[in-house]
Amino acid sequence: MSSEPDEPSGASLSYRNILEREMENALKEIHRPPKGVFLSGLSAGLNLSFGALLMAMALTFSGGFESRLVQQVTLGGVSSIAFLFVVIGQTELFTAHSTMAILPVLDGRATIGELGRVWSVTFVANLVGCALFAALIALLGPQMGIIDTSAFGTLASALLPYSWWVIFLSGVVAGWLMGLVTWLSAASRDTVSRILFVIIVTSVIGFGPFHHSILGTTEVLSAMFLGQGVSLGEYGHFILWTTSGNIVGGAVFVGLLNYGHIALAGEKQDVEFEAPENNE
Numbered sequence: 001m002s003s004e005p006d007e008p009s010g011a012s013l014s015y016r017n018i019l020e021r022e023m024e025n026a027l028k029e030i031h032r033p034p035k036g037v038f039l040s041g042l043s044a045g046l047n048l049s050f051g052a053l054l055m056a057m058a059l060t061f062s063g064g065f066e067s068r069l070v071q072q073v074t075l076g077g078v079s080s081i082a083f084l085f086v087v088i089g090q091t092e093l094f095t096a097h098s099t100m101a102i103l104p105v106l107d108g109r110a111t112i113g114e115l116g117r118v119w120s121v122t123f124v125a126n127l128v129g130c131a132l133f134a135a136l137i138a139l140l141g142p143q144m145g146i147i148d149t150s151a152f153g154t155l156a157s158a159l160l161p162y163s164w165w166v167i168f169l170s171g172v173v174a175g176w177l178m179g180l181v182t183w184l185s186a187a188s189r190d191t192v193s194r195i196l197f198v199i200i201v202t203s204v205i206g207f208g209p210f211h212h213s214i215l216g217t218t219e220v221l222s223a224m225f226l227g228q229g230v231s232l233g234e235y236g237h238f239i240l241w242t243t244s245g246n247i248v249g250g251a252v253f254v255g256l257l258n259y260g261h262i263a264l265a266g267e268k269q270d271v272e273f274e275a276p277e278n279n280e
Contacts (some may be wrong), residue, residue: 171245
C-alpha cells in the first residue's frame with residue numbers, strides 16, 4: 001500500500017480523517033491489477049504463517065507450561081509477531097485490509113463485483129501461501145528438531161472440535177479484532193503506535209484462541225501434513241465457518257458500524273465544528 005496523505009496537525013485524527021484514509025487504502029487495493037493483489041496476498045499468507053510456527057516452537061521448547069494461563073499468554077504473544085509482519089508490512093491479508101474494502105461499497109465508490117473480486121483473489125492467495133508454508137514446516141521442522149509434531153496436534157485441537165455455530169461466533173470475534181487493528185492503525189500517526197496496537201489486539205486472537213481463517217489454516221494443514229489425525233473434511237468445516245465469521249466480524253462490526261456513525265451521523269457535526277475556523 002502506498003503512503004498515506006498528509007493529515008492536519010493535532011493530537012489525533014478525526015473520525016472522518018480515519019474513514020477517508022481507510023477508504024482510500026481500500027480503493028487502491030480494489031483498483032490494483034489482480035496479479036499484484038495475488039502476489040501481495042501470497043506474501044501475507046506466507047508471513048502470517050510464521051505465527052503458527054512460532055506457537056509450535058513455543059510448545060516444543062517449553063517442555064510443558066506450568067499453567068494453561070501461561071501457555072495461552074505465550075502463544076498469544078508469539079503469534080502477534082507474525083501479524084506485525086503483515087500489518088506493518090502492508091501486504092494484503094483477507095481478514096485485515098480486504099475486509100475493510102466494504103467501505104467504498106457502502107459509500108458508492110465501488111461495486112459489489114469489485115469487492116467480490118478483491119476478496120476472492122486475496123483469500124485464495126492467502127490460502128496458497130499458508131499451504132506452502134505448512135508443507136515447509138512438515139518437511140523442515142521435525143528434521144531440525146525445532147518442533148514436536150504433537151505441537152501442531154495441540155494447536156489444531158484448539159480449533160477443530162466445535163459445532164459450526166461456535167466456530168462461526170469465534171470467527172466473528174477474530175474478524176472483529178482484525179478490523180479493529182486496521183482501523184486503529186489508520187488512526188495512528190507513527191509506526192510505534194501501530195506496532196503497539198497490532199501486538200495488543202492480535203495477541204488476543206492467539207490467547208483465546210479465536211478462529212482466524214488464515215493463521216488457523218496453517219495450524220490445521222500443518223497438523224494434517226504431519227499426520228496428527230486431521231482430515232480434509234475437518235479442515236473444510238473449519239474454513240467454511242471461520243471465514244464466514246471473519247467476514248461478519250470485520251465487515252459488520254467494524255466496517256459497517258464505523259461507516260454508519262461517521263458518514264451518517266458525524267458529517268454534520270464535523271462541518272459545524274470546522275465552520276468557525278473558516279470564518280476567521
